[in-house]
Amino acid sequence: MAKHFHEIRDPIHVFVRLTSAEREMVDSRAFQRLRHIHQLALTYLVYPGATHRRFEHSLGVMELATRVFDVVTRDDNLNHTLRSELGELQERREYWRSTLRMAALCHDIGHLPFSHAAEKELLPNGWTHEQLTAALVCSDELRSIWNKRKIQSEDVVKLALGPKELPKERFSPWETILAEIVVGDALGVDRMDYLLRDSHHAGVAYGRFDHYRLIDTMRILPSPPMEDEEQSDGLALGVEEGGLQSAEALLLARYFMFSQVYCHPVRRIYDIHLKDFLKEWLPAHMFSTETDDHLKMTDTEVTAAMRLADRDSGHPGHLHARRILRREHFKPIYQRNPSDSAINPEAGRAVFFALCDKFGADSFRHDRYPQGSGTPDLPVLPRNGKVASSLALSQVLDRLPAVSIDYVFADRVIEKRAAAWIDKHRDEVIRPKSEEESHGQAS
């Protein structure tokens, strides 16, 4: 007898269960390609265990999205007002549950080889991997899967990408909540899964938090009020008061994973060398946005090309491939510190340009990453029933620093000389010039 449910073993969630329709999606070319896209790009060169792929992450996101959906839409977790505001939930609960699961599966299918590492500068102007995801979801191959199940591909795109990536789309409150379940800034399951999974594979404990407790306490709530006696309009994903510590743990996990793993300086310089390699190796110096080309291009093709380039000095990208494969990466010679940041928040940029002027641009790379996600101002439902801002109730969240990195890397050949020069000239290099001074010099 044919099975209607399928089970996949998973190191984080134990089992991920799929319907036959979802299995068809998993078996599609777009999803199978994710078996060959490393979740953390070249991080395995620093943390050898971090060889996991977007394939299992996407399955994990589907699993967690379903758990959250089932909790927040449970009848006893919705009050009367919410039920009336979320008419779409009442009318088509099963439709939205299936669509959410599909969206969670699809949310990463547009990723370029090596995930984020190579995205910027390697796509034509205005393109992002999210747009590639949208194009693939609406492709003929996947459309046939949606059509059989009466799922609208546009709904899958909306829930997989959210309002941030689809500025021209209008989202209903219900669609906004569903997209928030997948890609939300504070409590999105994409983030939950990658923190748990990345820490597991990297072999670090920083990313762990009690996601069982967190999910069990998640609720759809009115946004926290912002001013005296004014109740905010709009709904958001939040937690019951009993889940606040688990939410704190998630946000602390994010902070530690960013500061210790994702922003590790050697990992960051490998990303830059990879980007340099791709710029030289790719035809037209960027990735194609044609879906067929995209489906053919994975980490495997890029790695094979790097190995060729490493052995052949005439191959495009030879130098950069060597830097990666022979571990001849540039070394950090400057990094952000509180004293310099007080003088110039963009001190690394100033140092980088000064070094390029002095020694030549080829020997240096600059990497600046200010944390993008917002303050974790999520609604919390206390026992008195009056929704409050998490930042008003938590003594942890308002003290949580935002991650901000600013590195300058140097070729090993010049590293010591450059570091000595910067030590000597640091004060004058990082001091920002006022506009009066700059204009005076220009004239």
Added chain:
Amino acid sequence: MDRLHKAALITRLVQALRAHGSWCGETHIQKATYFLQELLQVPLGLQFILYKHGPFSFDLREDLTGFRADELLRLEPQPPPYGPKFAATERAAYIQGIYSQTVAKYRPQIDLVATQLGPRRVTGLERLATGLFVTFDAAAGATVEARAEALHGLKPHVSPEEARAAIHELDEIIRQAETLAC
């Protein structure tokens, strides 16, 4: 506009909003910045979309977090149940000093926005900012009635009367902005 020039202007806006009585949570800054860029043509390079409380920029949210990381802005938690306020730091004043010409150039625009929007609460800001959004979206010369209807359509919790009043108020702000541009 590079990041530090933008920091000088946004932190200056935060100070001006607070000086005019704004609560100065993220939503207040979002709406004020929308007016500053879209109506008063201050080139901050932000993309705005229609979101929960009207026009909203994820780029600006990222900038605000980045400015906190650089200690140019700080959060002031409020007693439950309220969300936090933003405040500019001493370091922001230092950056504004370095980019004093840019701050001086856009000071009239910042002052106009702060004067007009600073005293308003979130509900009022949502109506005005969404009103401006529908005004840009509407055909040139669209009537108050047509724009009020569009505003009510986007935000059904804003009654038609409230929408009309908001569009009238908005038109007065637009008139002042045009005067400033002359």
